[in-house]
Amino acid sequence: MLLKGLKVVEFASYIAGPGAACILGDWGAEVIKVERPGGDSMRHVFADLKADLGSNPTFEFDNRGKRAIVLDIARPEGRDALARLAAQADVFLTNVRPASLKRSGLDDVTLRAANPRLVYAVITGYGLEGPDAHKPGFDVTAFWARSGVANMTAPKGMDPFMLRTGVGDHTTSLATVSAILAALYERAQTGVGRLVQTSLLATGVYTVGSDLAVQLRFGRLASNRRRDNPINAVANFYKSADGRWFIHNPRGGTADWPLFAQVAGRPDLVDDERFATGKDRRANAALLTVEFDQAFAALPFAEIAGRLDEADMVWAPVQTPAEVVADPQVAASGALVQVEDGQGGTFLSPAAPARFPGADIDRRPAAPTLGQHTREVLGEIGYGPAEIEAMFSAGAAG
Template sequence: MLLKGLKVVEFASYIAAPGAAGILGDWGAEVIKVERPGGDAMRHVFADAKSDLAGNPTFEMDNRGKRSVVLDIGRPEGREALARLAASADVFLTNVRAQSLRKAGLDEASLRAANPRLIYALVTGYGMEGPEADTPGFDVTAFWARAGVARMHAPKGQDPFLLRTGVGDHITSLATVSAILAAVYEREQTGVGRLVQTSLLATGVYVVGSDLAVQLRFGRLLSNRPRTAPLDPTANFYRSADDRWFVVNPRGGSADWPLLAKAAGRPELVEDERFRTSRLRKDNSPLLVAELDAAFGAMDFAEVERRLTEADLAWAPAQTPAEVAADPQVRAAHALVEVEDGRGGTNASPAAPAVFPGAQPDSRPPAPALGQHTREILAEIGYTDAEIEAMFAAAAVA
């Protein structure tokens, strides 16, 4: 794999930072997951669920193929072991708050003094500077709410709503991977590592950057509109007679409008005085939505699919998660990867969103049990059997 030989020590929990390490692992890096006693909180996400479903696919997705060591950094032996791990690593990746890392002697200056080639990657909620640098942040707070993403997605007049699990986290994972690999490239030129930092807040600002750039330049921005009165009714969601939602998104200009009207079985709408220009279609948006609702609502989905596809329009079904899981194109796009279940079989899981033809793994190992590799990892960094047993006895490791 592409990153074979790159050693990553992950001292992190939840999703954003472990997700970044998971992507690096999928691409061939060796990832050692350092957990505190009790483990990453995401290990326990389904612990209280009243369900007969086995497993924790949310945790497994971001942690497949890693090795787990449990260290208590509240004890000197645990702190020393983590520092020794970092001294042998290419990348130290963490989302622990900076003040806690400094107190434990695990800050960037301390670890890079012992290992100048180390790339120290820090994932935060709100960045490293400013009065709120140490404020705790999750994707729903720092990414979704504080960065304005929630208000920009809720249509005007509607209440904000929560985002699904890990959306902002996983986008931040991708940003973090990009930053780490840029630093790896720089180190190849200079021989020296560096600090890299990403935040949920900055990721959120970038994700809505196309619109926020307008706000920054002009001091105002159009709000999101309800489906029944969009800014452009030719770029909208519609529903078939058999209750299947789909979205159409015409290319720039008005070239696709006649094709859409014809696909809807209403070619005369092109010459309708209410809809002749893009400005008129915008001004009369609710009226055109009603016309297209009635037109597409009289067809079953198979007919809608045939017409839109034959017109070569940009469109897609609005699929449920179950439909995504069964979609053959999802598999063809290598959007899923098989993960070993430890019993001789595999389970499908979302893959890191990049394809390297000829270097795609057939499957990935499962996520580790808590502390599954503590003894072997300590031995690899020079601890003797007696020292390891003493650390277990002192509850510095588990």
């Protein structure tokens, strides 16, 4: 386990923060999840799912392998316990609003004064500075809408649509892990930790950075197009006779154009004057799409796939979630991991998106129940049995 011995205190809720802590935990770190009374909101967002099916996979995914404690930072005893945890940690990871943390004496300046080696990582919607730094943000607002991703994703003339659960959050989780590891590397040189911060907004901007680089350089950007009116008909989605979609992405230059026409069973298109040059194919991309639509609609998917592979084309099937989890290449890529179910069995869950040959994990512990490890963790940081019971009686721990 690459991060064995690294102690992470997670004081976060929802997805981006817990997701980052989960990745660190998957890679060997010890993660202590601190929740307020009532627990992480994600325990309850899909509570009906857990009631109906016996589990909450969305929460379990981001919280596997952690130890969970409950502290009420509205009470001095709870604040003191969280500060004591941070004093013994390598990383303090939070997405609680900075103003709230400062009022509670849990801000980065205070905690790093007590523990100069602490890497204090804070995730926000919009950053720590600027006129909107104080605003709350979710991935669908800060990452998806405000960063421009939603606008650039919807084809021209189409209404905006919602983002799937946690896409912007989990992208920000990856950014946060990167920032934490960079700060830990610096600490190895200097012996001193630092504040690091990520935001859903900045992650969204970076995610569409290739397009925004064009906007920044030239002051304008082409809109996304509908499938029936593409910029390049060779770079498009098509459907087989048996109703399966696939996408082809040509390499640079024009070498893939005649190969793709051959795959479609229409080599004659190469000599068609409407498509003779790259400029002609761009001007008549809608017409060329119609030709390819008709050609592929006459071929079964298996035959199309065989032809594309034989020609060494860059393509992929458009898979349903059920097809993804059954795809042997998904498993072979290390994209799934077994998680204990707490009843002696396991279930599959998405894995952290990196592999370390020779040090891969094949199983992770289950997500903790609310407050499952409170007494255990408080004892480890120096609280005696009587003190722990007093905290429970006062409502400062649970």
